[in-house]
Amino acid sequence: MSSAPALGAHKHRDRPFVVQVAGLLRDPGSRRRVELSAPIDDLAVSGSRVPDGAPVTIEALLESVHEGILVTGTVSASWEGECRRCLEPARGELRLDVRELCVEEGDVETTYALTADELDLEPIAHDACILELPLAPLCKEGCLGLCPECGANRNLELCACGPAPDSRWGPLVMLEDVAPQARSAQGATRPDTAASETTE
Numbered sequence: 197m198s199s200a201p202a203l204g205a206h207k208h209r210d211r212p213f214v215v216q217v218a219g220l221l222r223d224p225g226s227r228r229r230v231e232l233s234a235p236i237d238d239l240a241v242s243g244s245r246v247p248d249g250a251p252v253t254i255e256a257l258l259e260s261v262h263e264g265i266l267v268t269g270t271v272s273a274s275w276e277g278e279c280r281r282c283l284e285p286a287r288g289e290l291r292l293d294v295r296e297l298c299v300e301e302g303d304v305e306t307t308y309a310l311t312a313d314e315l316d317l318e319p320i321a322h323d324a325c326i327l328e329l330p331l332a333p334l335c336k337e338g339c340l341g342l343c344p345e346c347g348a349n350r351n352l353e354l355c356a357c358g359p360a361p362d363s364r365w366g367p368l369v370m371l372e373d374v375a376p377q378a379r380s381a382q383g384a385t386r387p388d389t390a391a392s393e394t395t396e
């Protein structure tokens with residue numbers, strides 16, 4: 197086993213989430229609070245991403261436990277994406293509570309890796325962001341979206357295509373006509389039963 201060069205007190209610029217934990221591991225029951233913040237590359241899901249260069253922050257309590265180190269805290273970052281209804285830019289803040297066990301040798305599916313003296317919190321911060329990034333973001337609660345006829349942004353203008361909501365309700369209005377027979381025929385009152393029968 198090759199011994200790593202002695203680590204200086206300076207922070208690793210390329211590994212900003214690394215915490216020295218030899219002291220913690222030597223002293224079961226001991227705790228340490230950390231707050232680390234740095235950009236992480238390639239944090240994106242299909243609908244949104246953490247902007248390039250924007251910091252991800254992890255605030256956590258590290259506890260030396262029998263198996264390794266328990267990390268309890270929160271991961272936060274800003275995100276940006278495209279509104280799924282109007283296609284305009286959408287942005288917000290994500291924040292996720294985390295509670296993860298880090299062990300030297302363990303099940304990679306359920307735990308995070310730890311070495312004898314270093315714990316890298318970046319995988320925890322990374323996974324939390326991927327989990328919490330919105331897949332279908334909205335620019336705002338209640339965004340009215342685009343008109344399906346002319347493409348006008350209904351948040352900004354009223355187009356002349358007529359009341360689109362009415363055309364969408366059309367099929368439901370028809371359902372009301374058939375529903376009474378459907379119910380009496382089956383003795384059932386579930387509206388979804390009636391709805392599914394109209395397709396037959």
Ligand SMILES: [Zn+2]
Nearest residue numbers: 279282335339
């Ligand atoms: Zn929108």
Ligand SMILES: [Zn+2]
Nearest residue numbers: 343346355357
């Ligand atoms: Zn329109």
